[in-house]
Amino acid sequence: MTADNQLTRAQRNDLRTVAAMIIPASDEYKVPGADDPAIQADILATLGRDTKMVTAALDHLAQLAGQPLAELDFAKRNAVAQEFRKNGGAAAATLVRVVLQCYYRDDRVLRSLGLELRAPFPKGHVLPDGDWSLLDPVKARGGTLRRAP
Amino acid sequence: MAKDPVDVLIIGAGASGAAVAWSLAETKMHILCLEQGGWMNPAEYPSTGRDWEAKFYGEWSSSPNVRGRPEDYPVNDDNSPIKVVNYNAVGGSTVMYTAHWPRLHPSDFKVKTLDGVADDWPIDYDALTPFFEENDRMMGTSGLSGDPLSPLTHPPMPQQPMGLSGAIVAKAMNKLGWHWWPSDTTVATMDYEGRARCINLGHCTPACAQGAKSSTDITYWPHAVRAGVELRTHCRVREITTDENGMASGVVYYDKDGVEQFQPAHVVIIACNGIGTPRLLLNSKSDRFPNGLANSSGLVGKNLMFHPYAQIYGYVKEPTDSNRAPPTCLWSKQWYDTDLSRGFVRGYGVQFVRGAGPVFEAVVSEQKGILPWGEDHHRVFRKLNGHRLGFSAICEDLPEEHNQVTLDPVLKDSHGIPAPKIDYTISENSRKMMEHALARGREVLEAAGATDICVNSPIPWGGWHLLGTARMGTDPRRSVVNEWGRTHDVKNLFIVDGSIFVTSGGVNPTSTIQALALYIADQMKQRLANLFD
Numbered sequence: 128m129t130a131d132n133q134l135t136r137a138q139r140n141d142l143r144t145v146a147a148m149i150i151p152a153s154d155e156y157k158v159p160g161a162d163d164p165a166i167q168a169d170i171l172a173t174l175g176r177d178t179k180m181v182t183a184a185l186d187h188l189a190q191l192a193g194q195p196l197a198e199l200d201f202a203k204r205n206a207v208a209q210e211f212r213k214n215g216g217a218a219a220a221t222l223v224r225v226v227l228q229c230y231y232r233d234d235r236v237l238r239s240l241g242l243e244l245r246a247p248f249p250k251g252h253v254l255p256d257g258d259w260s261l262l263d264p265v266k267a268r269g270g271t272l273r274r275a276p
Numbered sequence: 277m278a279k280d281p282v283d284v285l286i287i288g289a290g291a292s293g294a295a296v297a298w299s300l301a302e303t304k305m306h307i308l309c310l311e312q313g314g315w316m317n318p319a320e321y322p323s324t325g326r327d328w329e330a331k332f333y334g335e336w337s338s339s340p341n342v343r344g345r346p347e348d349y350p351v352n353d354d355n356s357p358i359k360v361v362n363y364n365a366v367g368g369s370t371v372m373y374t375a376h377w378p379r380l381h382p383s384d385f386k387v388k389t390l391d392g393v394a395d396d397w398p399i400d401y402d403a404l405t406p407f408f409e410e411n412d413r414m415m416g417t418s419g420l421s422g423d424p425l426s427p428l429t430h431p432p433m434p435q436q437p438m439g440l441s442g443a444i445v446a447k448a449m450n451k452l453g454w455h456w457w458p459s460d461t462t463v464a465t466m467d468y469e470g471r472a473r474c475i476n477l478g479h480c481t482p483a484c485a486q487g488a489k490s491s492t493d494i495t496y497w498p499h500a501v502r503a504g505v506e507l508r509t510h511c512r513v514r515e516i517t518t519d520e521n522g523m524a525s526g527v528v529y530y531d532k533d534g535v536e537q538f539q540p541a542h543v544v545i546i547a548c549n550g551i552g553t554p555r556l557l558l559n560s561k562s563d564r565f566p567n568g569l570a571n572s573s574g575l576v577g578k579n580l581m582f583h584p585y586a587q588i589y590g591y592v593k594e595p596t597d598s599n600r601a602p603p604t605c606l607w608s609k610q611w612y613d614t615d616l617s618r619g620f621v622r623g624y625g626v627q628f629v630r631g632a633g634p635v636f637e638a639v640v641s642e643q644k645g646i647l648p649w650g651e652d653h654h655r656v657f658r659k660l661n662g663h664r665l666g667f668s669a670i671c672e673d674l675p676e677e678h679n680q681v682t683l684d685p686v687l688k689d690s691h692g693i694p695a696p697k698i699d700y701t702i703s704e705n706s707r708k709m710m711e712h713a714l715a716r717g718r719e720v721l722e723a724a725g726a727t728d729i730c731v732n733s734p735i736p737w738g739g740w741h742l743l744g745t746a747r748m749g750t751d752p753r754r755s756v757v758n759e760w761g762r763t764h765d766v767k768n769l770f771i772v773d774g775s776i777f778v779t780s781g782g783v784n785p786t787s788t789i790q791a792l793a794l795y796i797a798d799q800m801k802q803r804l805a806n807l808f809d
Contacts, residue, residue, distance in 0.1 A: 227638040228330040247323040248485040251475030252600035257438025261446040270424040273613045275382035
């Protein structure tokens, strides 16, 4: 069974709503919000071992909201979110983490950050060797190892 | 059908097991190593995929409890502020380590004499010097010889590039007049012994797809296997058995199909780290050894030392290396030696950390409360991402008997073998040391112009260094193994891993663990004619 099927429709709706509260879309940075359908699909497809904790977090969120999160007015929704973030424990942290880990691998988001759309291997990266004359004062100061009898 | 006995049976194919196997191979004895994990496949390492960062939170977590691979065993570390991290495979935790490569200092072997605390080691630094050198050649180290505040090393490869992060740290340390030096590492900076040079894939900790980071599956083991050592993978040892004379007679293990097997052996060497080794000894109870094997001193599992890490980091305006380089670049030994005016005894080494990738940055910063939800998220994230600079102090943990590994009465691994339970507290001395380190780290970060400074003290998932639980010594009442690694109680049973450390020093221990393993192998080779006397 996929994670998609493990979450109820109501849970998926709340997940989408809270994801948008964590990371809304931005015209300024030309990025989608975390409620974007592709990002939501990635979250649901890759929940895997996190499904149980995310489900618990969404249950907690539903309990705090008392109704679908999206139907609360702005102030109440924010109050629920603050409470969830403050006292949601490991389950809330897991939910936030899965949102962030899927968001920050989305092509549009990485492009906006100026990052390449690729795995680190096999191209790797290039590092400047640096100015090793910075070490001269350390060499000049010297020092000795503590003597062992 | 009963198996033929082997001359030497090594349990564990990690840092120390690999080194001892390779060294003993020249004796042409029949040497067998049993390893609970399998061979690694670099094509499956995280850096080969776009989801490389997400894997750190699951199948590539440094915590065996989170990872939960069949090769892992669970650890009950609920009663410890520092959680055990390790890796179980051919190569052991060298598959998953930062490759930072300092050695213990000569003074670390004489702690009692110099500072009146803990105990002196029964050997000194000079006894290990040739083995440090041999190990550096085998593992392939990079660095810059001549650090005035570190033991002299001769890395066969040049140091890693300073990079953007290193340059910022170096300028800040110079401003403060404090010691720094490029770290010795086991990251190959040029092609070396069949290994390709580092191409900066990013964080090296969860294995290197390039093979530039030295792990014993690609260094020692190919040599050892070619020299005739037999390595049997996916074999988990349950207990060491003894005969009517109190000598080790072999081991009971579960093979890759989960079938119980008995392997007789003339000599048994344990290389299972500071958690796995006491677990195995305590699981090897018998009528003759009712408190566990080699435990007449009662010290098996006691004196666990972790190295509490005091970490402080912040964000500078300039870009840092982020995830585009090995994690460590420079070290400092400015506060390594005892200075009682600081309010504590002993000291700490520092490793400077280059930065983090975007997912890690987002997750950790959100948890720390510096990355907001809502509209301002994007602006703040762009300020943080790629601008992190870190200072991690490796604080010397002194041995205390109440810090210990025992067997959990309930928790078991997938073969039904009792799992280890950790009881550990951070001492007052260590706390003062950590506070001192954080204060110095803050000064460094401020000198670098960093803001949004955050602290992890201790790093909760920072139990990389598993030391002291089967300590070395000349007095059988106060130690588990003698000065050349043989257990006091069982004359054909040896221990070569970090559990035999007497004190921990203030540096990453793998270099010293392997030098010790080579030293013990050398001692065994010199005494082959009368090894059991």
